[in-house]
Amino acid sequence: MSRSRCVALLLVLVLCGAAQFAEACSCSPEHPQQAYCNADVVIRAKVVGQKEVVTGNDAYGNPIKMIQYDVKQIKMYKGPDGDIDAILTGPLPALCGVSLESTGKKEYLITGNMDSNGTLRINLCNYIESWESLSLTQKKNLGPRYQMGCDCKVVQCPMIPCSINGPAECLWTDWVMEGTVQGTQFQHYTCIKRSDSSCAWYRGYAPPKKEFMDNEEP
Template identity: 30%
Template sequence: MKSIIMLSCLQLTLLIVILKMNLGEACVCMPMHPQQHYCRADFVIKGKILVDDLKVLSDNDTKMKADNDTSTPNMRMYKVRIEKIFKGQELMGPKKHAEIMVSRLGETCGMPLQENEVYVLTGRQMKNMYTVNMCDWVRKYSHLSRKQRQGIRHLYKQYCDSCQIRPCFHGNCQATTPNTCIWNVSGRMLNNNELDCESDYSRCIKDGAGCKWYMPQTMKECMQRRVQMRHNRIP
């Protein structure tokens, strides 16, 4: 019982730290697996950034304001050449280009978009505009693993309605429902060199009456490397 209380306290402490950093630093987001990004987004695209059409929208730009909003943060608008729409075809239609607004807070968090680079972008539609915030998935397409590319093409969407992914901050969480995959992010939170095998090589899939992590050979090998790295760090 004592160990359970200690683990719960550690988890609570980590959550408090995250929330404080979220409010104060604006560069920390709750961990989200690529499958979660895909399932929660209104659109997922592969696009090339055309910076020559970049412009800045201020807080007073009425196009960005919701009907009851008086304080929308600054956004940068990028013209993007759409190479592939993985989700949101009904929103974007047959467009070859789109104007996408990206939170300027991301610039201080390592998320500036680079000219002529191709990215995978997940985001939402707001008042007929396409928006990407600093906690959405923004990654150079060339940096995606093979499993991630397969995921955004057709695999992630298979279990959006039937499986859930739950991040675990203390490394000893238990699934509360059979349709939950536990994602241990404790090492990633505390050590930047921690391998994120689940994000790079796996997805949460339906298995009989519940859900589990898909275990291809690349995932198994990554997990073995992660265990070895953890073992080597033990004094």
């Protein structure tokens, strides 16, 4: 086989491998409210240590390695009784692993789900953000306010035209209107059920009026 054909074949194999890794961790953007509602656990915490651990073996007998982050919980917004003191994630970003600073100096908002052993696991599809980068509205909405919208569904609009499928949905248009998923609706709005059981956007973090009108939508 000629050298040029070998290089071409190697390139194809590399690209195929990269595609497989990309497909292994493919995530759709989530509005913070939807991430809150979908998570088993939502906490504010500092990461104070990390280590590689083996959590079992795969079908071929190879050890399954994970990164364990030791955390100091500051506040729990959603989750089981008792503090969360450790989190597991994949060892590499290609395997959906999350990279966090473990110096104990940086605070994070962390959402994740519990496994069958009662251990909190996180991946790149979870909403994990530094606490200081959150808007005031996002910080205030954590807990009861986002919980009020868990009967609603935030639907992203990736391109125009787009629409909702029913009254229990709110259309998230940050990407098409502002060119970023972390736009105005992401930072300042909550999708809340109204008195007629339909859902609509509500701005701010003060308790909404018993009945609120469409002019409060973006």
